[in-house]
Amino acid sequence: MIIHGIDITLPKGPAGILCSGGADSSLLLYILAKYSKHPLHVFTLANYEKKFANTVHSTQVVNYVINRTHRFNIKHYIYYAKTQTEKELSIYPLSFLKNTIESLYIGDTSYPPDDINKSFAILGVDKIQDSFDRSYGNIRKTQIGPFVYPFTNYTKKTIADFYEKEQIQDLFGLTRSCESKDSIDNHCGICWWCNERRWAFGKL
Numbered sequence: 001m002i003i004h005g006i007d008i009t010l011p012k013g014p015a016g017i018l019c020s021g022g023a024d025s026s027l028l029l030y031i032l033a034k035y036s037k038h039p040l041h042v043f044t045l046a047n048y049e050k051k052f053a054n055t056v057h058s059t060q061v062v063n064y065v066i067n068r069t070h071r072f073n074i075k076h077y078i079y080y081a082k083t084q085t086e087k088e089l090s091i092y093p094l095s096f097l098k099n100t101i102e103s104l105y106i107g108d109t110s111y112p113p114d115d116i117n118k119s120f121a122i123l124g125v126d127k128i129q130d131s132f133d134r135s136y137g138n139i140r141k142t143q144i145g146p147f148v149y150p151f152t153n154y155t156k157k158t159i160a161d162f163y164e165k166e167q168i169q170d171l172f173g174l175t176r177s178c179e180s181k182d183s184i185d186n187h188c189g190i191c192w193w194c195n196e197r198r199w200a201f202g203k204l
Helices: 023-035 053-069 086-096 114-123 156-166 192-201
Strands: 015-018 040-047 074-081 103-105
Touching: 015 023, 015 086, 023 040, 023 053, 023 156, 023 192, 040 053, 040 086, 053 074, 074 086, 086 103, 114 192, 156 192
Parallel strands: 015 040, 015 103, 040 074
Antiparallel strands: none
16 A cells, blocks of 8 residues: 555554654554554554653554544553563564464664765764664565565655645654653753654654
8 A cells, every 4th residue: 555655564463563753653553553554553663762751652653643533442551671682672572473463563764875874974973874774775665574665765754744644744753763861851862863853754
């Protein structure tokens, strides 16, 4: 199904979604709630190093999505870890794949073009984001087994355009994409992720 220029494979049964409360995963949750009628299981990892800020934003996002779409077959699970690693992100949701959900949706986007990517690192305090799995211009599979990555070949600019076309800027206002461990209530404005968000949306 193509929605506002994004090709999205909707779930054929109960699905899970990782939702950090960031702009990408929050939009993905909204799309699944609006365009799919199957039960959704939302997973948020409470990160102790970031003082659990993501739990506040993800909960607000889930509440917004339920109110906006009038979908009530959504369950939100918050689980806790000292730090956010790939293992910690997946260990709890993977247990649901055995008997509760048929697929797990992840809202990862492509990084911006290389020159833009490098400029974020120079402006901020972080190094360039150089994971091959999200590098700009590499065409990636949107589904690997039960794992679905609808946004993997789109940058955050496309995500920002979707928010505008869907007229859900108030949802964007509830999200937080900052990776700073020091600024938990607002965006720090200098980390790589804040720079990417400002580039795409024109604001934090």
